[in-house]
Amino acid sequence: MRYLYYLNCAMMALSAVLTVVLAVVCLIYVLYLGREPQLQDELRFLFVTTGLFGVMAVGGVIAVLGQHRSRPWHWAGLGLWVGALTLALRLFAPA
Known part of the structure; x- marks a missing residue:
């Protein structure tokens, strides 16, 4: 069970970092948005991606x-x- 604990810690840390980075990109x-309508x-x-992470x-x-x-x-x-993670993989998988 110790390896599962390490996996949970790694996923928690990595997804938290990605959430913060994507939140900053959302803010930018x-x-x-006024200058670049696209x-x-x-x-x-x-x-959606930020919420998923x-x-x-x-x-x-x-x-x-x-x-x-x-x-x-x-x-x-x-x-x-x-x-x-399954939803994220399906979201980013090539069609």
């Missing part, structure tokens, strides 16, 4: 805290980030 897009087309996809980070936090405290609800967090 919103600031430059950014409007990409903004919705960027919001945010859900993945929350799932990682639930999984890490639950596993650290030896609670059975850590499986819910694991399922949450695995589900969000």
